[in-house]
Amino acid sequence: xxxxxxxxxxxxxxxxxxxxxxxxxxxxxxxxxxxxxxxxxxxxxxxxxxxxxxxxxxxxxxxxxxxxxxxxxxxxxxxxxxxxxxxxxxxxxxxxxxxxxxxxxxxxxxxxxxxxxxxxxxxxxxxxxxxxx
Numbered sequence: 001x002x003x004x005x006x007x008x009x010x011x012x013x014x015x016x017x018x019x020x021x022x023x024x025x026x027x028x029x030x031x032x033x034x035x036x037x038x039x040x041x042x043x044x045x046x047x048x049x050x051x052x053x054x055x056x057x058x059x060x061x062x063x064x065x066x067x068x069x070x071x072x073x074x075x076x077x078x079x080x081x082x083x084x085x086x087x088x089x090x091x092x093x094x095x096x097x098x099x100x101x102x103x104x105x106x107x108x109x110x111x112x113x114x115x116x117x118x119x120x121x122x123x124x125x126x127x128x129x130x131x132x133x
Contacts, residue, residue: 001047001048001062001063001125002047002048002049002062002066002122002125002126002128003047003122003125004122004123004124004125005121005122006047006121006122007119007120007121007122008039008040008043008047008119008120009117009118009119009120009133010037010038010039010040010117010118010120011115011116011117012107012112012113012114012115012116012117012118013114014114016035016036016037016038016107017035017104017107017112017113017114018034018035018104034095034100034101034103034104035095035100035101035103035104035105035106035107036093036094036095036100036103037079037093037094037095037103037118037120037130038092038093039081039085039091039092039093039094041085041086041090041092044081044085044090044091044092045085045087045090047122048063049064049081049090049091050063050064050081050089050090050091051064051081051082051083051084051088051089051090051091051092052064052082053084053088053089054089054090054091059080059097061126062125062126063081064080064081064082064091065078065079065080065081065097066078066079066080066081066094066126066127066128067126067127067128068094068127068128068129068130069127069129069130070106070110070129070130070131071129071130071131072109072110072131072132074106074109074110075102075103075105075106075109075130077096077097077099077102078096078097079094079095079096079097079102079103079128079130080094080095080096080097080098081093081094082094082095094120106130110132112132116132117132117133118130118131118132118133119131119133
């Protein structure tokens with residue numbers, strides 16, 4: 001479970017910025033504007049970031065759902081930890097809770113590009129701040 005002060009930083013790649021349109025799967029149609037924040041496996045395990053497999057199929061604040069705001073003020077909402085690491089109980093990305101365009105909209109608002117660094121920082125066990133650094 002996340003603790004106040006936990007943090008990780010990622011470097012943006014094209015799939016993170018264009019999740020709905022830049023991928024190698026035919027599981028669904030193209031959706032422009034989607035984005036996500038990847039969670040490195042080492043951070044998922046260290047922080048204890050679970051997906052719905054790890055929470056018994058429920059959304060649990062502080063385990064797979066987090067209140068979030070961006071340091072620049074462009075984003076405020078809930079993020080959901082989802083996807084699977086090698087251990088299927090742990091998440092591999094953050095996306096807007098029930099809104100796969102939420103992070104894509106934030107990336108657009110801040111002019112994010114491939115190579116930019118994004119920091120995710122816990123200010124409480126249930127609240128995070130995201131920022132482009």
